[in-house]
Amino acid sequence: MENMANSVARIPNLVDWSTGEVRLMSAKCNSCGTYFFPKEHYQHRPGCSREGVEDVLLPSRGKLASYTVQHYPCPPPFKTEQKITPYGIGLVEFEAEKIQVAGIITDTDLKSLELGMEMETTTLTMYVNEEKQQVVTWAFRAVK
């Protein structure tokens, strides 16, 4: 993992790097077993008691379940000082948690993307804020 000491997520409570690995901040319902991302995106099974929802971190690695290559810059409120376009967006599957999460793919060799390949969660620095902090989002990259 890169030095993240001076990094801040643009929106909090989505991505964590305190464990030394970059991981997505999910929540699990211990009654119906469903994982949510973001944490507030409740998706309970009908009839669930909704009791025992706890914060969990998703594993750092998953498999590429789908992807696309975006060929024009994303309009505001997306903001980046980097030239990322064209950029990949992946849907990464965390098998045990039975959830797929979307995110930007940081790999520049987009031709090498293949369904099923192993991906790891990372961050993408979008811009530097007035406090000189690197403002990041979660992202994925192929495991080399």
Place this chain on the structure above:
Amino acid sequence: MRDVYIIGTGIHPWTGFSEQVFADFAATAVDGALKDAAIEWTRIQSIMAGIFIYGGNAGHLSGQYLESIFGETGVPVVNVYNACATGSAAIRMAYNSVAAGETDTALAFGADVSPKGFLTAKSDNAVQDRDVIRWKMGGMPNPIYWALECTKRMAKYGTTEEDLALVKVLMSEYGSKNPDARFKKAYSLEEVLKSVYVCEPLRLYEICPVSTGAAALIITADPELIAKADKPVKINATTMGSAIYGDPTIRISALSCPAVAEAPMLSESYSASRQAYEKAGIGPEDIDLLELPDNSSWHYLVYLETCGFCGEGEADKMLRDGQTRIGGTLPVNPSGGFSSHGEALSAQAIWQVIECANQLRGRCGERQVEGAKVAMAQTYGLMGNSGTTILSI
């Protein structure tokens, strides 16, 4: 419940961006519907209005603003929003009011002046509005969601880029014959395949833009009005569906989806269509023509499966074999579809029903489906919104 008939339809032709006030577009459509039904404004006993989300107070209270143009009469006015299925909700409420005998004659309308560019986040609260997260963190405009599903489909069923392009070829051929469509140029397969990628595998011509338009529908159970109407069209069913737990589709504005399917894809539309088949006693095999929401070429294919017109992964063959052409076993989107119109959010569901009604009334000129007796209009709205309307003559 009583039998309910469409007796009047009106459209403001679909167009690009406009400085015109949205209520003026609505008024054009309502004028058309009143003229078609040959009734006075004062015969309308309830108004079900799709709201215009970018219109501020006027947009959120679109029914009241419209009523003030034609003259306030004190009738119930309800304003409703269900994303791109907003018009379906307005039709359903109008239908239920009339079928239940609360009122005899009702108006459903929607008008939308789409803002320039993309439809982006409308709040700045990331906790309660996932749109904020998908825009600020995800870099995910709407077509990304469709592309992610389309990639899965191509790997699973062998859908090709030619299939996706062929959808546009057909839609543009029909759109070129529809005076109310916004885009009237017919494209060749080669031209579509040469258009730039927006998000792979979807190309510029394979994704619908946002548009401006308005549509109005007058429905009644009044025997006098039905008797004097020009070819009244019966509403066999008009339903709304929401999503079902375990639907594997990644829904627009969401950042995640289930990895294991426990429900059909696009379950909101599965639900709406199955409710309609049951209520109408009419199945996919009885439908003579279908208007489906082709927001992208992927939608065109998957909706044939979602609504039960073929099995999973079989829509490509229907398309290639010409079954979905005018003259085929199931003509799809003889209007030219969203591909030729673009999305006018609160108006589009009503416009789809009007196209179906006009087809059944034999009013569609060069794009007429000959001898159609039963038609179905299917909508799709983000975050689990959908409506189905089945009509017959």
